[in-house]
Amino acid sequence: MFGPPGSGKGTQASRVALRLAIPHVAAGDMLRNEVARGTDLGREAKPIMDAGGLVPDDLVVRMINARLNQQDAAKGVLLDGFPRTVPQAVTLDRMLKVRDDYVAEVISLEVPDDELKTRILKRADVEGRSDDTAEGLANRLVVYHQDTWPVLEHYRSVGTRIETIDGVGDIDTITERIVTALRHHGISVTST
């Protein structure tokens, strides 16, 4: 699940993963969990996350690789927030290849920047996430356009299927847009 901060990719990924009956692997949630537990990784990641930057690739890659080694990941996972840089994507492709696996599909949620800013500042009031400040957000958008957007180009160049989904609308409608697109590609998705 690919998309800018505030695009709703976390919400959609968890709904779609349920319907695909595979684990939802969310890099941001996993990192926040490390921060909450006060692990070495969490201590290193926290200031970077709060500033809206990216946690170093090697740390994130190690965390995701460990997750993919867990047994419930054997039948596939829905990745959310990873890969977020081209080097992460290249490493992921290698990690999957040794498992005889590959990225089956990229779902790209598209939301205009203005709408993203409104949504995130609203979320800041509700959830109080420590990176949902005006400054953290501005940085995350810059990082997204600079470092993350090229990931899509990477997958386009290696011929991975990319499904572009309009991310503006209500939550159920967007889920149905994604489910419909997956079904068109012969991927079986349960109806609720």
Ligand code: ADP
């Ligand atoms: P959002 O998509 O709203 O920015 P996430 O929960 O996906 O929220 O990510 C929150 C923060 O966690 C990011 O701004 C970044 O600092 C860190 N992070 C998440 N995924 C990655 C990743 N793949 N590589 C590096 N940093 C990451």
